Each structure stands twice: as structure tokens, then as C-alpha cells.
Amino acid sequence: MIFYDCSTAPNPRRARMFIAEKGLEIESREISIAERQQLSADFLVINPHGTIPVLTTDDGATLTENLAIARYLELLHPDPPLMGSSAREEAEVLMWNAIVEAQGGHPIAEALRNSHPAFENRAIPGPDNHAQVPELAERGFRRVARFFDLLDARLSDSPYLAGDFFSLADISAFVFVDFARVIKMRIPAEHSATQRWFDTISQRPSAAL
The missing domain is CATH 1.20.1050.10 (Glutathione S-transferase Yfyf (Class Pi); Chain A, domain 2)
Structure with a gap:
């Protein structure tokens, strides 16, 4: 998996905290919003919406929303539960x-x-x-x-x-x-x-x- 992050923006931080709370180590790549790297041709191939965070999975899926990223990781790694236990x-x-x-x-x-x-x-x-x-x-x-x-x-x-x-x-x-x-x-x-x-x-x- 690869996590596309931006250290200064709130939405990538949400995903970053979720990943850390799960105790996971996922390869990450910094995309600078200040330098508009999220709008670069290379990044738009990954996410045509030009937004961050993005998680690309080992089986080739591209997840571009916090809720999708969280739910995916919760199902793969249920402990500790961060989306409830019932x-x-x-x-x-x-x-x-x-x-x-x-x-x-x-x-x-x-x-x-x-x-x-x-x-x-x-x-x-x-x-x-x-x-x-x-x-x-x-x-x-x-x-x-x-x-x-x-x-x-x-x-x-x-x-x-x-x-x-x-x-x-x-x-x-x-x-x-x-x-x-x-x-x-x-x-x-x-x-x-x-x-x-x-x-x-x-x-x-x-x-x-």
C-alpha cells in the first residue's frame, strides 16, 4: 500500500492519525498542497479529483476519501476498533x-x-x-x-x-x-x-x- 499525504493539511492528518492508532506502517509519499503538487499531471493520474489523502491498496484499488480509507483499514485490521464494536x-x-x-x-x-x-x-x-x-x-x-x-x-x-x-x-x-x-x-x-x-x-x- 502507498499513502499519499500532506503534512500541513487537515484531511491527510485524519488518515495519518487513524493509521498510527492502528499501529500500521504504510509507505507514504508527501504531496505538497502549497506547491500544488496535487494538481500535477503525475498525481492526477492517481487521483483525477486532485485531492488528498489517497491510499492505493495492494490489489490495485485507489481510495480517495477518509471514510473509505478508514473503513478499509478497519476491516483489514480490526484491533484496536476505531469504528465501534457493534x-x-x-x-x-x-x-x-x-x-x-x-x-x-x-x-x-x-x-x-x-x-x-x-x-x-x-x-x-x-x-x-x-x-x-x-x-x-x-x-x-x-x-x-x-x-x-x-x-x-x-x-x-x-x-x-x-x-x-x-x-x-x-x-x-x-x-x-x-x-x-x-x-x-x-x-x-x-x-x-x-x-x-x-x-x-x-x-x-x-x-x-
Whole structure:
């Protein structure tokens, strides 16, 4: 297998943490988004969508989405379980992972890509150019604030997002919360449950990757 990574981007970091939590050693190749290597002719042969992460498998499949990569590795290496140990647990993990992506990851990207000069005419990932829309950035900032409220409400009732166990949903949320620093947003001081959860995950070796 080969893992196509970018050390500065949040979505590859999610896959990188998942791989580390599984205790796997997979050959990796760095693709620099800053240098637009994901849009190079060579990389577009691997992933025509021009996005990262990508996992190419030993049997020739190309997996281009975090959820697909996680599910594939979970089935091959079920221990430790990161997507639940029962039908209900897996459903909870998938539900919270989807909530985190929709309510956290997408708004952070929306705010960043529609406001930062580095993403001028690159407001949407992929091979096509799209102009920035300032109104979308403003909406993104408001939605990120709401995401922090959502997290704290959940984590006030549960040690982890999907229940009493660490999972893929926590990896996704942790990476997005950490990456929110690029739009100058942090865990609000009054959100003690989220801060406790964030500090706990920060101690895991995978969080340093």
C-alpha cells in the first residue's frame, strides 16, 4: 500500500492519525498542497479529483476519501476498533463523523478558502478554479462558532463523541478543532468539556503526527 499525504493539511492528518492508532506502517509519499503538487499531471493520474489523502491498496484499488480509507483499514485490521464494536457503536461513530465533517470541517474550509489570499481562485479543492466569495467566509466563521457549541454540548454528556470509547469521530473532530487556528478560532474559554477532551487526545502519540 502507498499513502499519499500532506503534512500541513487537515484531511491527510485524519488518515495519518487513524493509521498510527492502528499501529500500521504504510509507505507514504508527501504531496505538497502549497506547491500544488496535487494538481500535477503525475498525481492526477492517481487521483483525477486532485485531492488528498489517497491510499492505493495492494490489489490495485485507489481510495480517495477518509471514510473509505478508514473503513478499509478497519476491516483489514480490526484491533484496536476505531469504528465501534457493534452495529450500534458503528452507527454512532459514522453519525458523529458525518456531523463533524458537515458542521466543522466544511465551515472551517469555507472560511479559510474564501478569505485567505493563498486560496485566491482556489475556493474549492480540486482541479477547477473557483473565485472566493466573502459572504461564504463570513458564514463559515459563524458556523464554526456554532460547531464549538455543538461539541461542548455533546462532550458535556459523553467522554468521547460516539460514547465512552475513542473513535474515528474523535480523530476527525480533534483535527478540525486544531486546524481552526488557521482562521484564528480556538476552543472558547467557557467550553471546559471540549478542552478536557482535546487535552486528553493531545496526549495520544498519534496526535503529534
